Amino acid sequence: AQRVTQPEKLLSVFKGAPVELKCNYSYSGSPELFWYVQYSRQRLQLLLRHISRESIKGFTADLNKGETSFHLKKPFAQEEDSAMYYCALSGRLAGSYQLTFGKGTKLSVIP
């Protein structure tokens, strides 16, 4: 069974402070990991995925297979980063295309 755990329901940081949103996963094969973001009154959208190794809006995430983690990081938080963030996992390489989501972390950036 695949599972995604986001231990923090809410994370509050001051503008300009570093941000780390934690994500741990459980999966027996080779997973693909994603971060999705939902801004207020907007739909869920892909932020980044581990295989692209990109930095999007200043966010990065590294897949650590040893620790089964995929934490999302940003060195300097901005007010516009305030949103709900979901970590998700797919077993695409095994032919399982559904996304398994964590419960989400609400990021609040304090001006």
Added chain:
Amino acid sequence: GAGVSQTPSNKVTEKGKYVELRCDPISGHTALYWYRQSLGQGPEFLIYFQGTGAADDSGLPNDRFFAVRPEGSVSTLKIQRTERGDSAVYLCASSFDPGLADTDTQYFGPGTRLTVL
């Protein structure tokens, strides 16, 4: 271009009634997914279509839930004998070929908020 659309945006019904929720995927997307998001939870997978066929319906909670995609585009999620526990936001997503890393990004619709009284 137009994104995934879902109708209605809100649906209020009474316990025991039948409801239909519609999803219009992005044009050209062959794969379509339904998820359900309860309050305080992340989206949970229900069913996935590749073309007209349901390739994976392992997430459907019971036989009151059924979905179709007769022409490989629009999909309808059908819930019979609704229960209060069915209240949630129902999300639809679509993608190109999910088997390839370059084309499997799922694009989500705005959701339908279902409330069962």
